[in-house]
Amino acid sequence: MIIFFIILSLIILFPLYYMFMASFKSSKELFRNGMDFRLIPSLMSLDNYKLLFTGKSSVYLYWYRNSLVITTLYTICSLFLSSLVGYGLGAYNFKGKNIIFTMVLFVMMVPLEILMLPLYKLIVGMGIINTYYGVILPFVVSPMAIFFFRQYIAGISKEYMDAGRMDGCTEFGIFFKIMAPLMQPAFGAMGILLAMHSWNSFVWPLIVLRTNTMFTIPIGLASLMTPYGNNYDILIAGAVLAIIPIIILFLLNQKAFISGLANGGVKG
Structure with missing residues (x-):
């Protein structure tokens, strides 16, 4: 084996x-x-790497910065908001709970192509086209993350919550002080998955972002491919540098990633 x-x-x-x-x-x-x-x-x-930061491809640093900022903001906000929704669906019993959860599952099955036009009209109306907010906000609450956190919370004993209430904790205090630390493996696993999704995202950022200096790495590298010639040497060098943040993120969270996927996948 x-x-x-x-x-x-x-x-x-x-x-x-x-x-x-x-x-x-x-x-x-x-x-x-x-x-x-x-x-x-x-x-x-090292000529290929030098070319990345000089000449026509000198905007690579802008692409890298944009990808880092968008991925960081998206991952942090999505983890916070999605974990709150998943926690509410997994830890509490209230009227309409199953309907809300069914809607979450339904949204998971809706392809992006169906949502692109209404979402585009929405961000144009909000005046956030060609901005980080336009890329992040439409998908900041992830149905996949909600489902995962809900499954994970369902496997945690509710006695922790009862003990917190007896000690005088508010419901938000129970989440932040008691449940969130118990959910660290889930945060680690979803953090990697959400970051990878945002880092590799191509279609939606391509629709929202207009100027060359606002492009993310996938869009920027794709723009180097033209009908007049493909700069494969620069493309490959840029792709090598592009995978470094994800590798570092996985190495820092690999234990939480494995534990979180294992626990979240079997409980519910």
């Missing part, structure tokens, strides 16, 4: 290794040798 997972890991990491190696090669070398995985120092240089 261990050998199987080692082989599987190598298969998954192989494209990342090729992308990393290709980021040090020129376009000429990429097309000349094709899928070449050999480490040849004489054919490798």
